[in-house]
Amino acid sequence: MSPTVVEITHLKKSFGSNNVLEDVSLSLVKGENLVILGKSGSGKSVLIKCLIGLLTADDGQINLFEKNIGELDETNLNVMRKRIGFLFQSAALYDSMTVRENLMFPLRELTDSSKQEKDNLVNEALTNVGLLEAIDKMPSELSGGMKKRIGLARALIMKPEILLYDEPTTGLDPITAKEISYLILAIQKKYEAAAIIITHDVECAKITANRIMIIKDGLVKAQGTYQELFQSQDDWVKSFFH
Amino acid sequence: MVAVVNSFLEELANLYLFVIRFFKEVFTPRYELSELAKQCFTIGYKSFPLVAITGFIMGLVLTIQSRPTMAEFGATSWLPAMVAVSIIREIGPVITALIFAGKVGSGIGAELASMKVTEQIDAMEVSGTNPYKYIVVTRVVAATLMLPLLVILGDAVGLYGAYVGVNIKGEVSWTLFWYNVFQKVVFSDVFPALVKTFFFGFSIAIISCYKGYSANSGTEGVGASANSSVVFGSLSIFVIDMLAVQITDLFFTP
Numbered sequence: 081m082s083p084t085v086v087e088i089t090h091l092k093k094s095f096g097s098n099n100v101l102e103d104v105s106l107s108l109v110k111g112e113n114l115v116i117l118g119k120s121g122s123g124k125s126v127l128i129k130c131l132i133g134l135l136t137a138d139d140g141q142i143n144l145f146e147k148n149i150g151e152l153d154e155t156n157l158n159v160m161r162k163r164i165g166f167l168f169q170s171a172a173l174y175d176s177m178t179v180r181e182n183l184m185f186p187l188r189e190l191t192d193s194s195k196q197e198k199d200n201l202v203n204e205a206l207t208n209v210g211l212l213e214a215i216d217k218m219p220s221e222l223s224g225g226m227k228k229r230i231g232l233a234r235a236l237i238m239k240p241e242i243l244l245y246d247e248p249t250t251g252l253d254p255i256t257a258k259e260i261s262y263l264i265l266a267i268q269k270k271y272e273a274a275a276i277i278i279t280h281d282v283e284c285a286k287i288t289a290n291r292i293m294i295i296k297d298g299l300v301k302a303q304g305t306y307q308e309l310f311q312s313q314d315d316w317v318k319s320f321f322h
Numbered sequence: 323m324v325a326v327v328n329s330f331l332e333e334l335a336n337l338y339l340f341v342i343r344f345f346k347e348v349f350t351p352r353y354e355l356s357e358l359a360k361q362c363f364t365i366g367y368k369s370f371p372l373v374a375i376t377g378f379i380m381g382l383v384l385t386i387q388s389r390p391t392m393a394e395f396g397a398t399s400w401l402p403a404m405v406a407v408s409i410i411r412e413i414g415p416v417i418t419a420l421i422f423a424g425k426v427g428s429g430i431g432a433e434l435a436s437m438k439v440t441e442q443i444d445a446m447e448v449s450g451t452n453p454y455k456y457i458v459v460t461r462v463v464a465a466t467l468m469l470p471l472l473v474i475l476g477d478a479v480g481l482y483g484a485y486v487g488v489n490i491k492g493e494v495s496w497t498l499f500w501y502n503v504f505q506k507v508v509f510s511d512v513f514p515a516l517v518k519t520f521f522f523g524f525s526i527a528i529i530s531c532y533k534g535y536s537a538n539s540g541t542e543g544v545g546a547s548a549n550s551s552v553v554f555g556s557l558s559i560f561v562i563d564m565l566a567v568q569i570t571d572l573f574f575t576p
């Protein structure tokens with residue numbers, strides 16, 4: 081049995097009167113790809129932002145590597161964050177920096193690595209996503225798919241044990257979307273990391289998921305493997321897959 | 323009406339908390355020195371041409387406009403001194419600060435807002451860098467240090483403009499011009515005027531950072547932040563100026 085790396089219990093989060101997450105529980109073991117499906121605005125991004133401490137939950141508990149993140153101070157939270165890679169919905173590349181500087185940014189913390197070691201990490205991460213030639217470009221010179229890949233390279237650079245993907249294929253053409261989905265699968269194999277993939281793209285879910293969870297109205301509505309959910313009799317679940 | 327006042331007060335309270343946070347973060351490590359240097363360069367050096375052009379025109383125009391009045395009193399020989407005092411005491415700092423609010427304030431407001439809405443600030447936080455220190459503290463410190471320098475340079479160019487202006491209709495030599503100026507300009511003209519520019523720089527930058535940092539999502543949020551950075555930054559200059567005049571009056575008037 082692989083160790084549990086993420087354990088969320090009864091998570092609740094609202095903004096004013098907008099109850100985004102009512103009661104969400106989930107767990108994730110090492111090496112597993114969990115896809116969270118949900119309509120736009122259903123609180124998927126809020127969920128993983130709570131997970132990494134960008135938002136504070138109102139209620140419930142989040143354990144990462146068996147530590148309750150609600151009890152960590154800033155220093156320890158940052159230590160934890162180094163073990164996690166985050167691919168943002170908009171890729172979130174730093175506009176004012178080249179691709180190289182973007183990838184170097186998370187390495188600022190590695191004060192005892194040499195310049196050579198850091199360069200090697202950057203080259204390796206870019207090779208993994210197949211974009212080594214873009215190293216000296218600015219983000220504004222990249223296409224949407226390339227930005228996502230660079231964002232992915234930046235998320236991978238610290239060799240994280242957990243990867244969080246926020247809508248990795250949204251806004252991309254079907255072919256590029258498929259490439260990104262297969263890249264996610266390849267990364268799972270190569271790094272043996274656990275991943276939470278948030279999406280409303282069923283094709284992406286089909287390719288990447290070991291397990292799928294559907295959220296609606298702040299609750300977990302259904303979960304299972306792709307096959308199980310695909311054959312579901314529930315009309316609402318069906319509406320996702322057909 | 324009540325809602326407007328309420329939201330204004332709420333905004334003010336949030337700005338206050340933002341300023342408090344600045345003073346907490348500025349004195350604790352980690353110090354982002356290389357980013358600070360970079361910001362000093364972008365904020366200071368790159369604003370200089372604009373400040374120089376406006377400074378020159380300001381000195382020139384002020385001199386040309388003042389000549390008729392001075393001539394009426396037969397006091398044209400006082401022209402250099404009078405213009406110098408106006409520039410150093412008031413017009414140099416305020417005009418330079420307004421230009422600064424227009425260029426640097428709007429730039430900071432728009433840049434931070436777009437970093438916010440495209441999740442770049444979140445990305446920084448996730449990678450273990452404190453974005454407030456890296457983005458806000460560096461810009462505010464850079465602006466606080468650079469604006470006074472720009473004002474000194476702007477004043478100097480403005481005085482040169484005045485020299486050119488004096489010589490359009492009269493004839494005052496370079497040495498005589500400066501002799502006239504330094505005879506009349508005293509410590510109590512220069513010092514308070516310089517001190518207030520630190521506050522101008524701080525206030526422009528902190529307001530712009532606040533506006534950018536709290537931007538609403540969506541691209542119109544970026545425009546709105548840039549816009550209100552300039553409006554409130556400029557407004558704050560006049561408020562600070564008014565306070566500065568009162569305080570200066572208290573200490574330096576015999």
Ligand SMILES: Nc1ncnc2c1ncn2[C@@H]1O[C@H](COP(=O)(O)OP(=O)(O)O)[C@@H](O)[C@H]1O
Nearest residue numbers: 095098100118119120121122123124125126127
């Ligand atoms: N920082 C925030 N402040 C207020 N409301 C927010 C914030 N972030 C998200 N929301 C609200 O939470 C809801 C879910 O948003 P989100 O998680 O981004 O949806 P999605 O499932 O499309 O990722 C939306 O109604 C959104 O308006």
Ligand SMILES: [Mg+2]
Nearest residue numbers: 124125169247
């Ligand atoms: Mg989202």
